[in-house]
Amino acid sequence: MSGFNTLAVHAGQHKDPHTGAVIPPIYQTSTFIQDGINVLRAGHEYSRGSNPTRNGFESQLAALEGGAAGFSFASGIAAEDALLRAVLEPGDHIILGADGYGGTNRLISKLHGKWGITSSAVDITNLDAVRAAVRPNTALLWVETPSNPLLGIADLAGWAAIAAEHGALLVVDNTFATPYLQRPLDFGAHAVVHSTTKYIGGHSDVLGGAVIVADHLHRGQSLAEAVGYQQFAGGAVSGPQDSYLAARGLKTLGLRMERHGATASTLARWLDDQPEVTRVYYPGLERHPGHELAKSQSAAGRGFGGILSLQLSDEAAARAFAQSMEYFQLSVSLGGVESLVCYPREMTHASLIGTPLEIPANLVRLSVGIEEADDLIADLERGLAAARATQPVHKPAVVREKALENA
Numbered sequence: 520m521s522g523f524n525t526l527a528v529h530a531g532q533h534k535d536p537h538t539g540a541v542i543p544p545i546y547q548t549s550t551f552i553q554d555g556i557n558v559l560r561a562g563h564e565y566s567r568g569s570n571p572t573r574n575g576f577e578s579q580l581a582a583l584e585g586g587a588a589g590f591s592f593a594s595g596i597a598a599e600d601a602l603l604r605a606v607l608e609p610g611d612h613i614i615l616g617a618d619g620y621g622g623t624n625r626l627i628s629k630l631h632g633k634w635g636i637t638s639s640a641v642d643i644t645n646l647d648a649v650r651a652a653v654r655p656n657t658a659l660l661w662v663e664t665p666s667n668p669l670l671g672i673a674d675l676a677g678w679a680a681i682a683a684e685h686g687a688l689l690v691v692d693n694t695f696a697t698p699y700l701q702r703p704l705d706f707g708a709h710a711v712v713h714s715t716t717k718y719i720g721g722h723s724d725v726l727g728g729a730v731i732v733a734d735h736l737h738r739g740q741s742l743a744e745a746v747g748y749q750q751f752a753g754g755a756v757s758g759p760q761d762s763y764l765a766a767r768g769l770k771t772l773g774l775r776m777e778r779h780g781a782t783a784s785t786l787a788r789w790l791d792d793q794p795e796v797t798r799v800y801y802p803g804l805e806r807h808p809g810h811e812l813a814k815s816q817s818a819a820g821r822g823f824g825g826i827l828s829l830q831l832s833d834e835a836a837a838r839a840f841a842q843s844m845e846y847f848q849l850s851v852s853l854g855g856v857e858s859l860v861c862y863p864r865e866m867t868h869a870s871l872i873g874t875p876l877e878i879p880a881n882l883v884r885l886s887v888g889i890e891e892a893d894d895l896i897a898d899l900e901r902g903l904a905a906a907r908a909t910q911p912v913h914k915p916a917v918v919r920e921k922a923l924e925n926a
């Protein structure tokens with residue numbers, strides 16, 4: 520079997536037989552001419568059901584994750600929603616990693632709660648806690664690793680074993696690691712979800728999501744059939760332009776992840792030495808509690824990804840730091856070629872304020888882009904200078920409207 524970067528460039532990317540175009544055309548069409556009633560020329564009828572541009576991207580992604588099939592959606596949340604609808608029944612219970620994407624928690628509790636779906640949040644690093652949370656109606660375990668924003672590492676084989684013991688499905692949100700670093704299906708997960716908005720698209724110019732499934736029977740139906748039917752009947756598909764952009768991004772994923780990881784590692788070490796920084800969360804640091812596990816779950820030498828979080832002395836310092844840099848622009852989202860900084864407590868994870876899962880007020884998350892490391896360090900120096908300036912005279916925090924809850 521071909522290696523990662525070869526598959527990334529070629530899987531699902533059929534050259535155009537008519538013109539010889541190296542890049543498959545973008546099939547910007549809603550419908551396909553039939554050669555007779557229900558006589559389909561190339562299997563395509565209507566673009567909600569199938570579209571060559573979207574299907575090419577789905578095959579490319581399935582090849583990279585080592586899955587039986589891939590399905591592309593209009594956003595990461597749309598992908599998650601489709602997967603949940605495809606596999607759950609009213610009354611089912613979900614075990615959900617506590618330190619995860621706030622929108623997943625919101626989707627399950629606010630939208631699926633109405634259909635009798637319940638969930639329990641668990642510490643993703645504690646397998647005993649996961650096992651203790653299993654109920655007779657537990658149908659699904661859902662985990663993100665590395666987690667967001669605390670970069671905890673879950674033992675994927677351990678989670679898969681608990682799911683298997685109870686006949687439940689294991690779903691892994693692989694948005695942060697990407698298939699370049701980690702392939703959850705190889706560890707026994709049944710499905711992987713992505714926000715392709717992040718590293719897969721890679722350029723902060725497209726929203727998208729995906730589900731990749733293993734060859735697995737669930738409630739008498741293959742997962743591929745169940746998710747495929749949900750995609751067609753529910754209709755939250757990605758359009759041809761968005762599928763094309765995501766497929767184009769995916770071709771350079773390996774190159775970008777290497778660079779993101781190398782620079783993030785340099786910055787994590789540098790930040791770790793700064794007196795204003797009280798703690799750095801990055802799985803590439805040897806003293807990170809999940810360092811060895813992250814290494815063992817990842818392809819050798821491919822690094823630890825491009826996301827890191829840090830804590831400053833207090834809330835004022837964290838706010839000043841987050842709002843004073845030039846290249847690290849204050850924004851939700853992550854995974855693009857440009858560096859971003861986020862204040863998770865009030866931005867991506869605002870819906871958790873007042874719950875046991877709320878994010879500390881002195882925490883800042885960085886998405887490290889592909890710029891030169893020296894320029895990014897100079898930028899972090901600006902941020903730390905602004906953080907220091909808050910210390911002798913305490914300035915009141917900037918009053919803002921409740922920030923957007925989504926990332």
Ligand SMILES: *Cc1c(COP(=O)(O)O)cnc(C)c1O
Pocket residue numbers: 594595596597620622623663667692694695713714715716717726727728926
């Ligand atoms: C952004 C994100 C999502 C949601 O994806 P959208 O494309 O924004 O809908 C899900 N999981 C993780 C880990 C994310 O970062």
